[in-house]
Amino acid sequence: MEEIDLKELFEIFWSKKYLIIVATIIFGVVGFLYSNFLVTPKYTAKASMILASVSKTEGSDTSITTTDVTLNNNLISTYKLLATSNAVEREVLDNLNITDMTEAALKSKIDVTSEKNTQMIYITVTDENPNRATEITNELTNVFSEKVKEIYKIENISVVDEAETPTIPSNINTTRTVIIFSGIGLVLSIILVLVINMLDNTIKTAKDIEKAVNLPILAELPQCDFSENSSKRRRN
Numbered sequence: 001m002e003e004i005d006l007k008e009l010f011e012i013f014w015s016k017k018y019l020i021i022v023a024t025i026i027f028g029v030v031g032f033l034y035s036n037f038l039v040t041p042k043y044t045a046k047a048s049m050i051l052a053s054v055s056k057t058e059g060s061d062t063s064i065t066t067t068d069v070t071l072n073n074n075l076i077s078t079y080k081l082l083a084t085s086n087a088v089e090r091e092v093l094d095n096l097n098i099t100d101m102t103e104a105a106l107k108s109k110i111d112v113t114s115e116k117n118t119q120m121i122y123i124t125v126t127d128e129n130p131n132r133a134t135e136i137t138n139e140l141t142n143v144f145s146e147k148v149k150e151i152y153k154i155e156n157i158s159v160v161d162e163a164e165t166p167t168i169p170s171n172i173n174t175t176r177t178v179i180i181f182s183g184i185g186l187v188l189s190i191i192l193v194l195v196i197n198m199l200d201n202t203i204k205t206a207k208d209i210e211k212a213v214n215l216p217i218l219a220e221l222p223q224c225d226f227s228e229n230s231s232k233r234r235r236n
Contacts, residue, residue, distance in 0.1 A: 012197050013190070020189040027185025028178050035177040041169035043130035045137040048160040049145075051075065051119040075156075076121065080112040082151075083123060083144045091143045096135055109133075110140065120160070130166050137163035 013020065082088065089103045089110075111124045123140055127133035145157045 013193060016193045019193065020186065023189035024182050024185040028182035031178040031181025032174060034181070035172055035174045039172055040128060042126050042128055042171045043133050043166040044124050044126045044170035045130070045133040045163035045166055046122060046124045047137045047141045047163040049121045049123070049141060050158050050160050051121070051156050052158045076114050076119070079121060079148065080114065082147060083112045083140065084110050088140065088143050088147055092136060092139050095139055095143065106136070109136070126170060134163045134165045
């Protein structure tokens with residue numbers, strides 16, 4: 001197997017440096033145009049809730065016990081499913097009088113997560129309309145809290161932060177997109193240069209002759225200009 005000459009490889013890339021630079025710039029511009037003109041902006045509204053103490057009967061101790069914490073931790077996974085249930089989504093759509101969205105479409109916009117080793121639950125809604133994303137998020141937290149009271153007969157959900165109207169799209173990062181596209185352009189241009197070099201079987205140097213005939217070069221003749229004008233200049 002023929003050894004790779006790093007110096008020769010560098011010379012190949014250097015001879016095609018303009019191709020590599022232009023390709024990288026073109027892909028970067030394409031990435032910028034794609035991010036700013038072709039991607040539909042989507043906005044994400046986020047609300048946070050905490051599982052607090054369960055309801056107590058009158059006259060009982062209202063402090064949070066270890067049992068309460070254990071119960072809340074066990075309920076987190078169930079609550080995450082309940083928040084995206086059809087019953088909750090249907091009520092949210094009805095309360096907000098949203099008729100152009102199905103329950104399945106709403107479910108695809110909702111993401112319910114929890115912080116590990118905590119009792120925090122986060123509800124996010126992503127929509128093309130930032131105001132509607134905020135309205136759905138806040139209404140979802142309200143309906144979800146009421147469903148918990150209705151089903152479990154307990155009040156252990158408290159809203160920590162209501163959703164605020166987002167102003168920056170959550171699915172657009174122009175800098176990252178330009179870097180990714182530029183990197184793709186750089187890699188593709190390097191591959192193109194290597195392919196062109198592999199397919200090029202012309203003789204350019206003495207080393208190419210040695211590789212072609214597998215024989216050493218004994219002597220080299222310098223390139224001379226034997227034209228008439230060159231002879232006159234030498235006589236003068």
